[in-house]
Amino acid sequence: MPKITYLPLGIVAECSDGETVFAVAQRAKVPIPTACAGKASCGLCRVKIVAGEQSLPPIGREETKHLGNTYFITKLRLSCQARVHGDVTVALPDLTKRK
Numbered sequence: 707m708p709k710i711t712y713l714p715l716g717i718v719a720e721c722s723d724g725e726t727v728f729a730v731a732q733r734a735k736v737p738i739p740t741a742c743a744g745k746a747s748c749g750l751c752r753v754k755i756v757a758g759e760q761s762l763p764p765i766g767r768e769e770t771k772h773l774g775n776t777y778f779i780t781k782l783r784l785s786c787q788a789r790v791h792g793d794v795t796v797a798l799p800d801l802t803k804r805k
């Protein structure tokens with residue numbers, strides 16, 4: 707069973723293969739901003755991929771629309787579009803900026 711680690715909170719949640727980082731966060735009470743409830747239209751649910759990039763599918767068109775083609779620099783993905791197929795560690799950008 708894959709695991710997702712949410713930084714900086716340190717919350718680790720198990721998930722089923724193919725679940726999104728966003729859906730698992732909601733279940734684990736990790737506060738990821740949203741205005742569209744996971745429908746890839748608000749662009750607010752971005753997270754930074756810290757580890758496990760190979761456990762996610764390539765960035766799709768919906769993500770590119772919101773994030774551009776700068777993943778190789780920013781490592782940001784839309785959590786509602788990132789389906790997990792292995793262990794992944796993500797950071798919530800809004801929380802990390804508050805330090």
Ligand code: FES
Pocket residue numbers: 728739740741742743744745746747748749750751784785786787
């Ligand atoms: S939750 Fe709105 S784009 Fe992901």
